[in-house]
Amino acid sequence: MPELTITPLGYAMGAAVTGLDLRRPLDDLTRRRLYDAWLKHVVLVFPGQPLTPEEHIAFSANFGALDDHDSQAPETLLEGHREILVVTNKHRLGKPSGTRNTGRNWHTDLSYTMRPAKGSLLLCQEKPPVGGDTMWANLTMAYETLSPKMQAILDGLEAVHDVTLVKGIGARDPAIVQAMKQRNPAVVHPMVRVHPDTGRKSLLAGERVSHILGFSEEESTALLDFLNAHATAPEFVYRHRWSVGDIVLWDNRCTCHVALPDFDQTQPRLMLRCSLQGESVGRLAEAAPAATREQMIQTVASLS
Ligand code: OGA
Ligand code: MN
Numbered sequence: 001m002p003e004l005t006i007t008p009l010g011y012a013m014g015a016a017v018t019g020l021d022l023r024r025p026l027d028d029l030t031r032r033r034l035y036d037a038w039l040k041h042v043v044l045v046f047p048g049q050p051l052t053p054e055e056h057i058a059f060s061a062n063f064g065a066l067d068d069h070d071s072q073a074p075e076t077l078l079e080g081h082r083e084i085l086v087v088t089n090k091h092r093l094g095k096p097s098g099t100r101n102t103g104r105n106w107h108t109d110l111s112y113t114m115r116p117a118k119g120s121l122l123l124c125q126e127k128p129p130v131g132g133d134t135m136w137a138n139l140t141m142a143y144e145t146l147s148p149k150m151q152a153i154l155d156g157l158e159a160v161h162d163v164t165l166v167k168g169i170g171a172r173d174p175a176i177v178q179a180m181k182q183r184n185p186a187v188v189h190p191m192v193r194v195h196p197d198t199g200r201k202s203l204l205a206g207e208r209v210s211h212i213l214g215f216s217e218e219e220s221t222a223l224l225d226f227l228n229a230h231a232t233a234p235e236f237v238y239r240h241r242w243s244v245g246d247i248v249l250w251d252n253r254c255t256c257h258v259a260l261p262d263f264d265q266t267q268p269r270l271m272l273r274c275s276l277q278g279e280s281v282g283r284l285a286e287a288a289p290a291a292t293r294e295q296m297i298q299t300v301a302s303l304s
Contacts, residue, residue, distance in 0.1 A: 014238035015041035101168030103259030131263030142231035
C-alpha cells in the first residue's frame with residue numbers, strides 16, 4: 001500500500017490526498033490525520049475513488065454525522081439513500097433534473113436552513129469533456145483581510161438567508177419550489193462565524209443572503225456586494241477541474257463555493273453529494289423586509 005500523501009494544490013486552500021483506498025474503513029490514526037489535514041487545507045481532493053453509495057456514505061461519516069437532507073426536494077435524493085443528493089443535468093425519472101443548476105451562485109451549503117452543513121463530500125461520476133469546474137472561496141482569509149474596523153462592524157451583524165435566492169430556482173417546477181419555501185422559511189445567521197474546531201473567525205455572506213438585519217435595503221446591498229466581491233477575489237479561491245472518481249471534501253464552516261456553468265449543457269454531468277450535519281445556529285427571520293432609503297427619509301420627515 002503506498003503511503004498517505006497530502007499535496008497542497010493552491011495558496012488559498014486545497015490539497016490532494018493519495019495513497020488511501022477509501023473503500024476500506026479508516027483506522028483511528030488515519031482518520032485523525034485526515035481530519036487535521038482537512039482543518040489545515042479546508043478543501044481536500046481524493047482522486048481516483050469511484051465509491052458506491054454505501055462506501056461514499058461510510059467514508060463521509062468519518063468527518064461527522066450525515067445530514068438527512070430533510071430540507072431538500074425528495075426527488076433530488078438518491079433512491080434508497082437519502083444521505084445522497086444527486087446533482088445532475090441528466091433527466092431524472094423521465095423529467096428535467098431539479099438540480100441541473102445547483103450551486104450556480106456563491107453559497108454555503110444549507111445556509112438557508114437553521115443548520116448550515118458542517119461540510120460536504122461531492123463525488124464526480126460523470127463529467128463533460130471540458131469544464132464543469134467548481135470554485136471555493138476561503139472565508140477565513142476573507143474575514144482576516146478586512147480592516148479591524150470593518151471586522152468590528154461585522155462582528156455585531158446578522159443577515160437573512162433565503163432559499164428563494166438559489167439561482168435558477170424560478171426555472172424549477174412551481175409546486176416543488178413552493179414546497180422548498182415551506183420547508184425552508186428565511187433564517188437569520190450571524191455574519192461572522194467562529195469555527196468550532198479552529199476557533200478562527202470567518203465571514204458568512206454569499207449570494208443567498210437577502211439583507212443585513214437593521215440596515216436599509218440600499219446599505220445592505222452595498223455592503224453585501226462589497227463583501228461578496230472581496231471574499232471571492234481570485235487570491236482566496238481554489239478552482240477544481242474535475243476528473244471522474246474525484247471526491248472533494250470541503251469545510252462548509254469557513255468557505256463558500258459556486259458551480260460554474262462553463263460547459264456544454266448537452267453533455268452529461270453527474271455528481272453525488274453527502275452533507276455533514278451542521279450545528280443548529282440559525283433562527284427564523286421575521287417577515288419584515290429591510291426598509292428602503294426612501295422610507296427612512298419619509299419616517300424622518302414625518303418626525304420633524
Ligand atoms: C453542491 C454544489 C457544485 C457542483 O453540490 O453543493 O454546490 O459543481 N455543487 O456541482
Ligand atoms: Mn453547494
